[in-house]
Amino acid sequence: MMNPDSFEDDEGSFYNGELIRQPRQTWTLEEKLELLDTHPMFTRRCPECEMPYPKDYRPVVHWDCPFCDWKDDTV
Numbered sequence: 001m002m003n004p005d006s007f008e009d010d011e012g013s014f015y016n017g018e019l020i021r022q023p024r025q026t027w028t029l030e031e032k033l034e035l036l037d038t039h040p041m042f043t044r045r046c047p048e049c050e051m052p053y054p055k056d057y058r059p060v061v062h063w064d065c066p067f068c069d070w071k072d073d074t075v
């Protein structure tokens with residue numbers, strides 16, 4: 001039998017397994033790194049529809065998706 005109260009996952013969060021229960025405080029380093037990992041400025045693809053951005057697509061500030069309604073609001 002597993003008592004949920006005594007269940008500890010020191011490993012933290014499983015992003016793939018969807019078990020994410022980090023205490024919500026402020027942006028953690030992990031979240032910032034995740035932003036770097038998902039932002040089109042770095043991935044060159046939309047985090048929403050995952051369409052790759054055109055090669056010559058070089059927005060100055062906002063990397064709004066040209067394919068869906070995703071808006072870059074990080075700036």
Ligand SMILES: [Zn+2]
Binds near residue numbers: 046050051065067069
């Ligand atoms: Zn998109």
